[in-house]
Amino acid sequence: MATRPTIRDIREAAKRIQPWVHQTPVLTSSTLNDLCDAEIFFKCENFQRGGAFKIRGATNAVFSLEEEEAGKGVATHSSGNHAAALALAAGWRGIKAHVVMPENAPRVKKEAVAGYGAEITFCEPTLRGRETALAQVVNRTGARFIHPYNDTMVISGQGTAALELCEKVPDLDVVIVPVGGGGLLSGTAIAVSGATAAIPVFGAEPENADDAYRSLKAGKIIPSENPDTIADGLLTSLGDLTFPIIQALVRDIVRVSEEDILRAMRLIWERMKIIVEPSSAVPLGALLAHRKALPGHRVGIILSGGNVDLSTLPWERKNRMMQG
């Protein structure tokens, strides 16, 4: 499956997932435009089913399986949005989803995945514990492993968000999306380069988890070491499928401080009246930090998701973290 997807794969994904996922709206804010000296178009994947863009890739992967293979179910390891998305998509197809999660995953995440009907296997909170548990599940069930980002069908699905954005706002000057494992960024880069006149695509990455930035500079994958950022969807490192696509098609990676991520997230909540998770705010954080960089440009941003624990505010948690 590790073939590099093309714009045609993304168009096929768009058709395949269309009955299941939302065509999310594109919102604008004159206040944020003024603050950034740009015209920003926010593609609101926080309104997507499951609360994040991840359902696009998961649905594309699940519904492109042959009948027989699908019958054995799907499996993944994730404590985040991909696991919930895979559970949801598997439910739509009527097949089983097996999710390996660390025992210490947040309760809300466990409940979300279980609520979508997945079978959860808990593992020790280490890479080795996770991989062992996943291998056991796959051996036992024959389920197909769907990687959170290093997968052709997942990347193709994630690219459909940018496809919709470019169709809705055809004359963008630049697109910026967050980068963690690179599924969204690589899919976006393929979609944008295929769908419009070539315009630059940037990744926005937390300074405190800047493996994509360092990997591009080094010309090889350099995994994250102890990444520590409020943008908890972006802790993962690039994969051997996403990295070369990003190398080939992405103009640059912009690193964003924790302070700018928090500031951007709070502005989105206060000014746009929408709830986004910290990872979603990283591209706007990049614009705020470099406001003279794209004067008057029409900038497309994908707000990747809105799954935050609302029992405390993100900036309060962060304050506590920083004090603690």
Next chain:
Amino acid sequence: MATRPTIRDIREAAKRIQPWVHQTPVLTSSTLNDLCDAEIFFKCENFQRGGAFKIRGATNAVFSLEEEEAGKGVATHSSGNHAAALALAAGWRGIKAHVVMPENAPRVKKEAVAGYGAEITFCEPTLRGRETALAQVVNRTGARFIHPYNDTMVISGQGTAALELCEKVPDLDVVIVPVGGGGLLSGTAIAVSGATAAIPVFGAEPENADDAYRSLKAGKIIPSENPDTIADGLLTSLGDLTFPIIQALVRDIVRVSEEDILRAMRLIWERMKIIVEPSSAVPLGALLAHRKALPGHRVGIILSGGNVDLSTLPWERKNRMMQG
């Protein structure tokens, strides 16, 4: 000005304010539909300019003034969304806005009104202090007093939100909006009765500020006494212009407990990923409390605004209030 507005006034208001206000989107949520056993269409005035529907009435009032009268400016007393809206609309027309506010108004509200360029006069936090200060401002400046809700042009402007909702979703079975002073509710009732086949309009009101409910039962205006609700936009009592419209055109007032308001607000934040102020959540609170009342109905709800202080979460504040 105390003539009862008609559907024609609302249509004229829609044309008058069209260059200035947003046509806000209508959102849906399958989770909330399931929870309420209804099909709900949320008109998102939390995305409106100034963060609330109030800009509709204020803009209609400001732009319907004759040139000479407008030159003397406008004035109001309010510590909430109407004051900010009037300041914003006056700025668009290039005239002065004078706002009388109690000294103890929250800092964020003072800053919002001042930020929109209004001239603030502080008064003692009593009805008498407010009225005296307003009379002095009006005498000194000749400014036109624009009442927050008991005003023909304001009511006509507020009715444009329901007009847009009925145009976008023409086959609604019922419309529910929050009621405080009754500007939104009376405007909505006129718009709905004029725009569509007669469908019922309900007001939703906090139990702890149920003057509209009691006024309708009594057949005369019964002002609120010490209203105490988290829905701080709904503390005001009906006026002599809004009351008879509501009497004639509104099917009923549904009272909602503080618990149901909070529950509804949290569901909107968590499931729809949008930020609404407590007042906006009252209609959904009514549906949650009476989920068998409208089985399968297509229900239009106006989410009145999204101006909340994001330094603490509303449910945390409420917990503290209830403990305190």
